[in-house]
Amino acid sequence: MAQILSPLPGTFYRKPAPDKPPFKSEGDSVAVGDVIGLIEVMKNFVEVHADAAGKVAKFIADNEEPVMAGQPLVEVS
Amino acid sequence: MAFSRLLIANRGEIAVRIQRAARELGMTTIQVYSAADEDSLAVKMADKAINIGPPHAAKSYLNIAAILEAAETTGAEAIHPGYGFLSENADFAEAVEAAGLVFVGPTASTIRTMGDKAAARAAAEKAGVPVVPGSAGRVADFAQARAAAAEIGYSVMIKASAGGGGRGIRVVESAEGLEAAFDQAGAEAKAAFGDSGLYLEKFIARARHVEVQVLGDGRDAIHCYERECSLQRRRQKVWEEAPALALKPNVREALCACAVRLAKSVAYRGAGTLEFLYDDATERFYFIEMNTRIQVEHPVTEMATGVDLVREMLRVAAGAPLAYTQSAIRLRGHAIEARINAEDPAQNFRPSPGTVSDYRAPGGAGTRFDTLLYQGYQVPPFYDSLIGKLIVWDETREAALARMRRALTELIVEGIATTAPLHQELVEDEAVRAGAFHTRWLEDWLSSRQRRAAS
Numbered sequence: 001m002a003q004i005l006s007p008l009p010g011t012f013y014r015k016p017a018p019d020k021p022p023f024k025s026e027g028d029s030v031a032v033g034d035v036i037g038l039i040e041v042m043k044n045f046v047e048v049h050a051d052a053a054g055k056v057a058k059f060i061a062d063n064e065e066p067v068m069a070g071q072p073l074v075e076v077s
Numbered sequence: 078m079a080f081s082r083l084l085i086a087n088r089g090e091i092a093v094r095i096q097r098a099a100r101e102l103g104m105t106t107i108q109v110y111s112a113a114d115e116d117s118l119a120v121k122m123a124d125k126a127i128n129i130g131p132p133h134a135a136k137s138y139l140n141i142a143a144i145l146e147a148a149e150t151t152g153a154e155a156i157h158p159g160y161g162f163l164s165e166n167a168d169f170a171e172a173v174e175a176a177g178l179v180f181v182g183p184t185a186s187t188i189r190t191m192g193d194k195a196a197a198r199a200a201a202e203k204a205g206v207p208v209v210p211g212s213a214g215r216v217a218d219f220a221q222a223r224a225a226a227a228e229i230g231y232s233v234m235i236k237a238s239a240g241g242g243g244r245g246i247r248v249v250e251s252a253e254g255l256e257a258a259f260d261q262a263g264a265e266a267k268a269a270f271g272d273s274g275l276y277l278e279k280f281i282a283r284a285r286h287v288e289v290q291v292l293g294d295g296r297d298a299i300h301c302y303e304r305e306c307s308l309q310r311r312r313q314k315v316w317e318e319a320p321a322l323a324l325k326p327n328v329r330e331a332l333c334a335c336a337v338r339l340a341k342s343v344a345y346r347g348a349g350t351l352e353f354l355y356d357d358a359t360e361r362f363y364f365i366e367m368n369t370r371i372q373v374e375h376p377v378t379e380m381a382t383g384v385d386l387v388r389e390m391l392r393v394a395a396g397a398p399l400a401y402t403q404s405a406i407r408l409r410g411h412a413i414e415a416r417i418n419a420e421d422p423a424q425n426f427r428p429s430p431g432t433v434s435d436y437r438a439p440g441g442a443g444t445r446f447d448t449l450l451y452q453g454y455q456v457p458p459f460y461d462s463l464i465g466k467l468i469v470w471d472e473t474r475e476a477a478l479a480r481m482r483r484a485l486t487e488l489i490v491e492g493i494a495t496t497a498p499l500h501q502e503l504v505e506d507e508a509v510r511a512g513a514f515h516t517r518w519l520e521d522w523l524s525s526r527q528r529r530a531a532s
Contacts, residue, residue, distance in 0.1 A: 008458070009430055009458040010459065011132070011133055011458075011459060040459075041430065041458045042419065042420075042458060042459075042460065042462040043460075043462070044428050064133050064136075066131065066133065066459065
């Protein structure tokens, strides 16, 4: 079990845009480098890339949730 | 219409600024805040503060229902929207008035008219204000675009009708490139806005950004002269001055008279800004858009005219006539504002939220620092990166530049990166000192500086 952490503080988004499907859903497979979400920091959007491979076991942070740098976002098994 | 309890529906330095004006008028200040702003200076300074939701702006500072509920709970009689957030949202202005409160700003219908690019352009043309030569509204197809471009004269700019943020824009230098650019811009506009509608405008290569400050009370309107905001990065203003640098007196008078005509034609109420492009080569100016709110850079106008714009907004909102006649507004000396953002100019302006471990504000004669900072404050990552505005005034531009240089050496912000080092470079730059710039000058300067650093 590995966790993908937020690289920055800000707002976490699971979708590229409000009317688009999420980057990843629970059960999806993940490769290293895949985009799993966005962090908005001071109106800038930064992609969060997976640094572990496997399957998405659980999203720990919700869409539009405020997160701190280093906070776990996703659990990968 | 008179009111004494003012709710501030904003945050940061502008919330502090509005509170100061309100307090001078003897009003009680009510500050709304998100969970991320509990420790903010605006909350500490307010007579009363009320939590309106989580950090995400959509759930707090953009949440109309939560703000109106806070107003009711606290017995607010008026709401000042500041800039950004709900300040140019006509539905909000309408909802505030429907709740029996005063909206500090223009009417919802003025916001609607002037907020729509095509409608604002039409209102300007009707008031005899020059606009950038362009197609009459949208072009239906490529044949119409080609005819419009030929009439306007190349280079032309293709723009998305529903546009914003620089998307769906193409500059075309000659007829050969028009069709490909037209198709690309249409596809981009469709993807970005769900609307492929395009219009054409003449492309002005080396324009200055000049804007006129107006004040109205719904009956009469006056101007407080103009600002120049040509130093921009990604269409965000970085450094602003009042007055503008290149205007001859007769051009300045014509520009400001135009702005007042347009403000009067819509019976403007409150503080507003009409933005123009100014072409040095032809000495012509063209209306681009109107902002129906107080602007970030309003202090340079305050320093150069002595008018307290925010106080005047509040007085007018309370039903008073303008405190000034046009002839009472005098330009004196020169003011410059440097925007201090929590961004690292050495790392491509990477955002830099975090804890301010040490802080000292600049001061002294002709020096003003509008800020949200205090020592130990934690700059949250959720909002705009603007943390302060350093404004200086002096009798001449040269003296103001010397004052800016001196004031920048006094500013200390430790623990986070800021754009102060960028301003320290700009204040020494020959072109800046000569005022020889245009709206794309700063981006060119930044990229050549990056190349110099890399080689």
